[in-house]
Amino acid sequence: xxxxxxxxxxxxxxxxxxxxxxxxxxxxxxxxxxxxxxxxxxxxxxxxxxxxxxxxxxxxxxxxxxxxxxxxxxxxxxxxxxxxxxxxxxxxxxxxxxxxxxxxxxxxxxxxxxxxxxxxxxxxxxxxxxxxxxxxxxxxxxxxxxxxxxxxxxxxxxxxxxxxxxxxxxxxxxxxxxxxxxxxxxxxxxxxxxxxxxxxxxxxxxxxxxxxxxxxxxxxxxxxxxxxxxxxxxxxxxxxxxxxxxxxxxxxxxxxxxxxxxxxxxxxxxxxxxxxxxxxxxxxxxxxxxxxxxxxxxxxxxxxxxxxxxxxxxxxxxxxxxxxxxxxxxxxxxxxxxxxxxxxxxxxxxxxxxxxxxxxxxxxxxxxxxxxxxxxxxxxxxxxxxxxxxxxxxxxxxxxxxxxxxxxxxxxxxxxxxxxxxxxxxxxxxxxxxxxxxxxx
Numbered sequence: 222x223x224x225x226x227x228x229x230x231x232x233x234x235x236x237x238x239x240x241x242x243x244x245x246x247x248x249x250x251x252x253x254x255x256x257x258x259x260x261x262x263x264x265x266x267x268x269x270x271x272x273x274x275x276x277x278x279x280x281x282x283x284x285x286x287x288x289x290x291x292x293x294x295x296x297x298x299x300x301x302x303x304x305x306x307x308x309x310x311x312x313x314x315x316x317x318x319x320x321x322x323x324x325x326x327x328x329x330x331x332x333x334x335x336x337x338x339x340x341x342x343x344x345x346x347x348x349x350x351x352x353x354x355x356x357x358x359x360x361x362x363x364x365x366x367x368x369x370x371x372x373x374x375x376x377x378x379x380x381x382x383x384x385x386x387x388x389x390x391x392x393x394x395x396x397x398x399x400x401x402x403x404x405x406x407x408x409x410x411x412x413x414x415x416x417x418x419x420x421x422x423x424x425x426x427x428x429x430x431x432x433x434x435x436x437x438x439x440x441x442x443x444x445x446x447x448x449x450x451x452x453x454x455x456x457x458x459x460x461x462x463x464x465x466x467x468x469x470x471x472x473x474x475x476x477x478x479x480x481x482x483x484x485x486x487x488x489x490x491x492x493x494x495x496x497x498x499x500x501x502x503x504x505x506x507x508x509x510x511x512x513x514x515x516x517x518x519x520x521x522x523x524x525x526x527x528x529x530x531x532x533x534x535x536x537x538x539x540x541x542x543x544x545x546x547x548x549x550x551x552x553x554x555x556x557x558x559x560x561x562x563x564x565x566x567x568x569x570x571x572x573x574x575x576x577x578x579x580x581x582x583x584x585x586x587x588x589x590x591x592x593x594x595x596x597x598x599x600x601x602x603x604x605x606x607x608x609x610x611x612x613x614x615x616x617x618x619x620x621x622x623x624x625x626x627x628x629x630x631x632x633x634x635x636x637x638x639x640x641x642x643x644x645x646x647x648x649x650x651x652x653x654x655x656x657x658x659x660x661x662x
Contacts, residue, residue: 229346285328451482483525596646624656
């Protein structure tokens with residue numbers, strides 16, 4: 222008979238555990254390398270594309286002004302916007318006021334100065350001058366605080382016909398940006414590689430950035446880039462293998478995002494122009510592959526855009542707004558937390574959709590997180606957590622998702638820190654920890 226105070230017995234010795242650990246060490250290292258988790262930084266809710274020849278010192282402010290003008294003309298108060306979008310009126314006033322404040326304060330979260338489709342082929346001298354001018358304007362904006370949190374360029378792709386031109390534009394832009402910044406690059410710099418078809422093109426981009434870093438004495442890995450998924454080969458290779466994960470691997474740790482290109486990809490699949498949309502089945506398939514490939518890697522996902530512009534009379538603007546609002550809400554529900562905006566008139570519905578999404582679930586998310594963390598009256602046991610959150614039994618993974626949901630709202634201005642703390646008893650530092658984010662810069 223075993224005495225009550227005898228130590229628990231085991232059958233597997235330390236040598237066996239050590240042997241298992243040694244056998245799995247390569248797997249441990251591979252998991253850590255390939256799946257480092259969320260980078261712990263703010264993700265913008267959108268990317269605004271502006272052709273390089275249309276970009277100037279006042280571009281961001283002008284987009285905000287035009288967006289506010291659109292609200293004044295077509296939705297002068299919360300009730301009109303709610304009716305136009307099908308937004309529940311109890312929430313509409315808070316959303317409307319916050320949207321207006323956002324458009325005045327920070328209308329653009331991520332800006333891409335476009336040297337690709339939005340710019341087209343130009344004489345070399347003209348594109349050279351535009352690349353240098355863009356770098357100087359962006360450096361000045363980052364220096365005086367007028368730049369969006371994130372900004373950069375999309376150069377031409379690495380296909381043979383435009384490869385040298387794309388590399389030259391990238392080099393000119395980065396060299397001048399570094400010079401104008403006194404030898405440092407801005408923290409919010411973002412680069413985009415379009416029309417990728419093979420992982421080798423991603424490897425080539427990584428090699429180019431590595432050469433730039435070495436030539437300028439920058440730390441290795443300082444420069445990252447987004448991969449645009451807008452060709453069929455980027456999703457499924459000629460050998461029948463899924464390509465997206467191979468592209469992330471080919472970036473050697475430099476991939477920061479996967480951006481879906483709605484119209485190039487749809488056209489490549491043979492979708493007629495009238496049916497090319499973010500919610501077409503071919504789009505859903507591509508983004509589902511992107512989502513699974515990026516999960517856990519720290520690479521963020523972005524949806525594409527709509528080409529239906531909110532212009533014309535009020536009825537026409539409202540119809541375009543309803544479409545855009547619905548598409549953004551659809552993307553958010555599918556965990557595509559970023560998208561492209563191509564016109565200032567899209568900004569009101571971008572922020573209306575994001576803010577409504579964040580605010581509608583605020584109370585429930587806070588209650589569940591408070592119950593999980595034991596800060597809202599419920600105990601720390603699983604059953605008590607569930608009882609405190611409306612009989613929902615949340616696991617640590619769901620707690621991370623709840624924390625991430627609230628942090629997204631805080632980052633973009635949809636909710637205030639005081640609102641979250643009052644409902645959860647948690648401050649920003651605790652939320653960061655629950656969501657798996659590192660300390661904020």
